[in-house]
Amino acid sequence: MGRNEIRLRRQRTTARGIDRFRNYNSVLERHEQTQRLKKIMRVFGFFVVILIVIMMIIFLSRWEERGTESNSHGMNVASSVVIKT
Amino acid sequence: MSEDEIRQEEAIILQAKKDPKAFGVLYEKYFDRIYFYLLRQTDEEELAGDLCAQTFVNALNNLKRYELRGVPFSAWLYKIASNEVNKHFRKNKGKKVFSIEEVRIKELVAQSDDSWDEELIQRLIEFMKDLPLDMLQVLELRFYEDRDFKEIAYILDITESGAKMRTYRALDKLRKNFKLKVKYDG
DSSP states (O other): OOOOEEEEESSOOOSTTGGGTOOHHHHHHHHHHHHHHHHHHHHHHHHHHHHHHHHHHHHHHHHHHHHHHHHHHHHHHHHHHHHHO | OOHHHHHHHHHHHHHHHHOGGGGHHHHHHHHHHHHHHHHHHHOOHHHHHHHHHHHHHHHHHTGGGOOOOSSOHHHHHHHHHHHHHHHHHHHTTOOOEEEEEHHHHHHHEEOTTOOOOHHHHHHHHHHHHTSOHHHHHHHIIIIISOOOHHHHHHHHTSOHHHHHHHHHHHHHHHHHHHOOEEOOOO
C-alpha cells in the first residue's frame, strides 16, 4: 500500500491573499474562448463531412462510369469474336 | 442549505444557462470553498488558484448539461474540482497531497484531558499516511468540507451507503489506534 502524503499546516488557511486568484472576468473570457473554439470545430467538422460526401459521390460516379465503359468494351469484343467465327 | 436558498440557486443556474454573466453570483459564493478544497489537496497556492479557475471554466462550459439531482450545486463544483486535481496529478505523475490544518485535527479528535502534544499529532499523521486513499477522501469531505453522505457519494461517484461505510471504518481505525474520542454525530 502506497503511503499518502500528509502535510501539516500549523496555521489555519485564511481568505487573505486569495483575492489575487479571484477573477470572474478571466473565467468568463476563457469560457467564451472555449465556446468560440467549439463553434469553429463544429463548422470545420461540418465542412469535413460535406467534403467527404462530395468525394464519395465523385468516386462512386467515376467507378460507375468505368463499370459501364468496361461493360460496353467487353460486349464489343464478344460481338467481334462472334462475327469472326 | 435551506429550501429557499436551493430555489434561489436554481433560478440563478437557469439564468446562467442563457447568460453566463449571471454565473458570477455562484462564482463569488463558492470560490473560497473550492479554492481551499483544492489548496488542501495540492498544498500550493498558485496551483490551487489555477485549478480553481479551471474548475469554474469547466462548470461554465458544461452548465447547460447540469441537472438537479437532489444535491446542492456546490457538490457538482466539488466533483469538477476533484476531477481537476486527479487529472493534474495523473498528468504530472505526482502524488496527491493532503494538507491538513493542525486546528482541524484537534477539532476532529477531542482529547479528554487536553494533552495535545507534538508526538500525538505526528503519530496521527503517520497513521493517516497509511489509511487507504478512499477513506482519506471521505474523511476530508466529511470533516473538513462538512459535506453530507449524499453529497460525498455524488462527488466520489460511490453509493451513499459506501460513503457511510468508509467513514465508519476510518473512524473505527482512529478510535482503536488512539483511544481518542472522535467528534462525530453521524
